[in-house]
Amino acid sequence: MKIAMPVNEKSMETTICHSFGRTPYFLVFDTKSMESVFAHNSAATSQGGAGVKAAQAIVDLGVEALITPRCGENAAEVIKTANIKMYKTINESIKDNIQAFNDSKLSTLDEIHAGFHNQAGK
Amino acid sequence: MRIAVLSGKGGTGKTLVSVNLATVAEKATYIDCDVEEPNGHLFFKPNNIESQDISVKVPYVKQEDCNGCRTCVSFCKYNALAYIGEKVIVFDDVCHSCGGCVLLCPQHAMSEKAKYVGNIKKGTSENVTVITGILNIGVASGVPIISELLKRPLDKGTDFIVIDCPPGSSCAVMESIKDADYCILVAEPTIFGAHNLKMVHDLVRLFGKPYGVVLNKCQDGDNPSERFCIENNINILMKIAFDSELGKFNSNAEIAARVDSKYRDMFTGLLQLVAKEVSHETATSP
Numbered sequence: 001m002k003i004a005m006p007v008n009e010k011s012m013e014t015t016i017c018h019s020f021g022r023t024p025y026f027l028v029f030d031t032k033s034m035e036s037v038f039a040h041n042s043a044a045t046s047q048g049g050a051g052v053k054a055a056q057a058i059v060d061l062g063v064e065a066l067i068t069p070r071c072g073e074n075a076a077e078v079i080k081t082a083n084i085k086m087y088k089t090i091n092e093s094i095k096d097n098i099q100a101f102n103d104s105k106l107s108t109l110d111e112i113h114a115g116f117h118n119q120a121g122k
Numbered sequence: 123m124r125i126a127v128l129s130g131k132g133g134t135g136k137t138l139v140s141v142n143l144a145t146v147a148e149k150a151t152y153i154d155c156d157v158e159e160p161n162g163h164l165f166f167k168p169n170n171i172e173s174q175d176i177s178v179k180v181p182y183v184k185q186e187d188c189n190g191c192r193t194c195v196s197f198c199k200y201n202a203l204a205y206i207g208e209k210v211i212v213f214d215d216v217c218h219s220c221g222g223c224v225l226l227c228p229q230h231a232m233s234e235k236a237k238y239v240g241n242i243k244k245g246t247s248e249n250v251t252v253i254t255g256i257l258n259i260g261v262a263s264g265v266p267i268i269s270e271l272l273k274r275p276l277d278k279g280t281d282f283i284v285i286d287c288p289p290g291s292s293c294a295v296m297e298s299i300k301d302a303d304y305c306i307l308v309a310e311p312t313i314f315g316a317h318n319l320k321m322v323h324d325l326v327r328l329f330g331k332p333y334g335v336v337l338n339k340c341q342d343g344d345n346p347s348e349r350f351c352i353e354n355n356i357n358i359l360m361k362i363a364f365d366s367e368l369g370k371f372n373s374n375a376e377i378a379a380r381v382d383s384k385y386r387d388m389f390t391g392l393l394q395l396v397a398k399e400v401s402h403e404t405a406t407s408p
Contacts, residue, residue, distance in 0.1 A: 049201025049216040056195070056204045074213050081206045 001031045003101060004063040007094060010038040015092040020068045020075055021050035028061055029098060051075030051115060058084065067097050067106065072115035123400050126302035128287035128295055128326075130318020134308045135338035135362065138372065140286035141165045142379040142389040143306075143396075144250045147282045153271055155298040156288045157240065157255035157264035164375045168245025168252040175241050176255075178219045178266045179234040183210040187231035194223035194232060215262045240267045242274070248380075251277050264288065268297045291325040299326065304400045305333040306359065309347035316346035323356070332403045334359040336392070357399075360392045 006023030008014050017023035022044045028037045039061060043053035051071070055078035058066060065085040079086055087106035089097050100106050127140040137154075141162050144150040154160040181194070181203070188210055195203045195210070202217040203210055214237055224232045240257040253274065255267040268288075276283070287298040299305055305326045309319040319335070326333045334357040337348055341364045351358050362368070368385070371378045378385035 043201065046201055047199065049198075049213065052204050052213055052216060053201040056201075056206070059204075059206055074216065077213075078204045078206055078211065081209075081211060083207075 001065065002028060002061070002063050003031060003065045003067060003098070004028045004058055004061065005067040005089065005094065005097060006041075006069075007038070012036060012094055014094065016069060016089050016094065016097065018069055020071045021052075021054045023054070026054075026058065026061070027094060028063060031098070031102060049074070052078060055079050055082075058082075065101070067101060068109065071109060071112055073112050074115055076112040123281060123304070123397065124283045124285060124302045125304050125306060125396060125400075126285040126287055126299040126331075127306045127308060128299060128322050129289060129308040130291060130321040131310075131315065132289035134289075134310045134315065134318075135336070136289070136308050137162050137165070137286055138338070138362075138368075138378075139306060139308050139336055139389075139392075140284045141377055142385065143393055144282075144284040145248075145377050145379040146386060146389045146393050147249070147284075149249050149280050150282045150284060151251040151253065151276055151280045152284050152286065154252075154254040154286045155264075155268045155271060155294070156286055157257040157267045157271075157294070158288065160254045160256055160286075162286050163243070163245075163252055163254045165377050166245075166247035166250060166252045167375075168243075168247045168250075171243050171245040173241050173243050175238060176267050176270050177236040177238045179221065180214045180217045180219060180237045181212050181223050181232050182235040183212060184231045184233070185209055187229050189229050189231075191228060193226050193228060197222055197226055218263075219266070240264075242267065242271055244274075251280055264294050265297050268294060272298070272301060291321045295322075295325065296329070299329060299331065302331060304396055304403070305331045306396065307333055307335045308338055309335055309350075310339050311337065311341060311345035311347055313346050316350045319347050319350055323350075323354070332399060333357075334396070334399060337361045339364040359395055360388065362388075 004026050006017040006020050007025050007027045008017045026039045043050040051074045055075040059082040067087045069089045086109040088109040090100050127136045129136050144152040154162040192205050195205050200218050202213045239261045243254045245252050255271045257264045288294045307322050309315050340361045379389045
């Protein structure tokens with residue numbers, strides 16, 4: 001199964017990024033083959049609508065489950081329409097979250113915020 | 123003569139200055155561009171209200187004509203469109219109504235539909251024509267309403283216009299001041315107030331507007347906003363004291379210049395000063 005999470009750097013040792021739409025990279029991890037790919041998030045620098053664009057990229061990458069600390073409403077609408085499952089991260093570690101996903105210990109992400117609309121990190 | 127009244131933060135006294143300035147003119151038009159929270163009308167209590175709905179255009183997709191080429195999705199710089207599960211999804215709130223997707227769709231599957239975003243109310247209060255923009259709750263941008271407010275034809279004989287701007291220095295403020303002949307910056311005597319004054323100061327300079335500052339809520343002791351003006355050679359037009367009497371007028375939604383001769387004289391002085399500045403400006407840089 002292909003899972004994705006927003007991450008700060010292109011390394012398995014890096015941390016989970018707090019922003020979904022404006023994360024620098026997405027880690028796409030295949031739980032079967034254990035293969036990991038770091039995809040550059042071109043939405044990170046967009047003026048507006050970063051969540052929509054990032055979610056479109058997640059869909060196009062063929063991801064089946066998204067693990068993220070939070071997600072805005074526009075991005076969530078895209079993800080839900082594409083029938084991708086959304087889970088909440090347990091901490092900042094990539095490995096812990098993959099482990100928790102494999103053990104079915106992650107809870108689904110239910111709180112969707114209204115979006116920061118260009119205000120994130122400012 | 124179009125005078126824009128602005129400030130970097132809310133609650134500094136933009137509406138106080140705007141409303142009183144319009145009041146002391148012989149005949150004036152007051153335009154409330156603070157469309158997220160217009161409150162000038164609370165003071166003017168205008169009569170004979172006429173209302174006009176404002177809408178913007180957003181794309182509408184005829185899904186059965188779409189072949190999934192994604193031309194629209196990749197064109198939209200605001201990322202208002204997504205293509206998921208063989209359908210185009212439109213995010214109205216992110217759309218800036220540029221119409222580009224409709225123009226570019228090779229299948230002609232897109233058209234435009236109206237989205238109601240707010241309204242404009244016009245009425246009169248003694249010598250003042252009061253025009254108010256009201257943005258619907260939940261709508262992201264007030265700019266279309268502000269642009270509509272400022273392009274409306276004015277009543278005959280009203281050549282004095284006061285534009286009460288939204289707080290801050292964002293797109294909505296730029297839209298409000300772009301055709302102004304003069305900008306009045308209202309500032310508070312706090313560090314935060316001075317910081318925000320600097321932001322609007324940078325903005326009016328960027329726009330090349332003549333401007334001056336009104337220092338509101340002045341008390342004894344250090345005034346960081348006044349210090350900023352002195353250090354940068356900025357013209358201080360007027361100082362308004364932190365006065366409980368003025369506070370009471372405001373709380374009762376009374377216009378100080380209509381009920382108190384001291385304030386009438388003060389704002390008449392400001393009006394004359396600004397008029398002089400504007401005529402000087404037109405003479406030196408026509």
